Amino acid sequence: MIIVDAHCDTITTIMQTREQLLENKGHIDLKRLKQYDSFVQFFAAYISPEHAKMGALSRAIDIIDRLYREIEINENDIMLCRNYKDIVTATQSKRIAAVLTIEGGDALEGKLSALRILYELGVRAITLTWNHRNQIADGVADAITGGGLTPFGKEVISEMNRLGMLVDVSHLSEAGFWDVINTTKAPIIASHSNAKKICNHRRNLTDEQLLALKKIGGVTGINMYPDFVFSDGKATMKHVLDHIEYIVALTGEGTLGLGADYDGIGETPQGLEGVQCLKDLFNELLKLNYSETLVNKIAGENFLRVIKSVL
Numbered sequence: 001m002i003i004v005d006a007h008c009d010t011i012t013t014i015m016q017t018r019e020q021l022l023e024n025k026g027h028i029d030l031k032r033l034k035q036y037d038s039f040v041q042f043f044a045a046y047i048s049p050e051h052a053k054m055g056a057l058s059r060a061i062d063i064i065d066r067l068y069r070e071i072e073i074n075e076n077d078i079m080l081c082r083n084y085k086d087i088v089t090a091t092q093s094k095r096i097a098a099v100l101t102i103e104g105g106d107a108l109e110g111k112l113s114a115l116r117i118l119y120e121l122g123v124r125a126i127t128l129t130w131n132h133r134n135q136i137a138d139g140v141a142d143a144i145t146g147g148g149l150t151p152f153g154k155e156v157i158s159e160m161n162r163l164g165m166l167v168d169v170s171h172l173s174e175a176g177f178w179d180v181i182n183t184t185k186a187p188i189i190a191s192h193s194n195a196k197k198i199c200n201h202r203r204n205l206t207d208e209q210l211l212a213l214k215k216i217g218g219v220t221g222i223n224m225y226p227d228f229v230f231s232d233g234k235a236t237m238k239h240v241l242d243h244i245e246y247i248v249a250l251t252g253e254g255t256l257g258l259g260a261d262y263d264g265i266g267e268t269p270q271g272l273e274g275v276q277c278l279k280d281l282f283n284e285l286l287k288l289n290y291s292e293t294l295v296n297k298i299a300g301e302n303f304l305r306v307i308k309s310v311l
Helices: 010-017 049-053 056-073 084-092 112-120 140-145 151-163 174-183 207-216 237-251 275-287 292-310
Strands: 002-005 038-046 078-080 096-103 123-127 166-168 219-222 256-258
Touching: 002 256, 002 275, 002 292, 010 038, 010 056, 038 056, 038 084, 038 123, 038 292, 049 056, 056 078, 056 096, 056 112, 078 084, 084 096, 084 292, 112 123, 112 151, 140 174, 151 166, 151 174, 166 292, 174 207, 207 219, 207 237, 219 237, 219 292, 237 256, 237 275, 237 292, 256 292, 275 292
Parallel strands: 002 038, 038 096, 078 096, 096 123, 123 166, 219 256
Antiparallel strands: none
């Protein structure tokens, strides 16, 4: 089994706590990741609203630099991966495959040149917005305006397609989502978004969005943030399983993966307190008579298919 987790905020978090990637008190560290045979972890450079207002690109570079330093220190345990071939190399050598991402297209500061430089630094996915409006599009918190992609945003999508980068629509307004669907020439991802029908939160995806992801060959990653899992915020593993079962029933076997949002959330569902618990989630799926083939797809193969197609 190869596990792919399409979103965590671990690097940003350890910069704040002054801990290390090898071992820390958060949700993810290398010692726990290494408990699994093969693990692909997306590491996000999160651009907070504070940094989005000024110095967004500089903040992204600082976080990227920290990931680079952690990889240098732990080179026998983790490898930066720029494409599918690198992921194969990393997993075959028993190293964690690290994929570098940006959470918040504010980091581009309205320039395609910044996008191209971030690509050269190894960034392979961009969450176009956080919750708020930026130069690319409106986020879910600004959806009341009905705004979607800006003209610059459409240029960003086209350039990401050309370069070979994953367009990530988590946090994006619904109008922006549909603009991306109508603009992109490649499969897209929602790195950490759940089913709105199960938990009616603005960060989750409607049935129509999930079916559109299926049609375009995209994938959504199950998010562990309790507010996105269960309406009263007191989530358990069962509530996470409810989202998995619903999405699989709606879209089939190819549209669902993991996007835990670990180290970007203050609380977790009971039974899913960190990356070490993912094996328990897979075991619960097997107990529900999910085939090993389907569990493998959810664990990582669906995201790997998109990665192989785009990167």
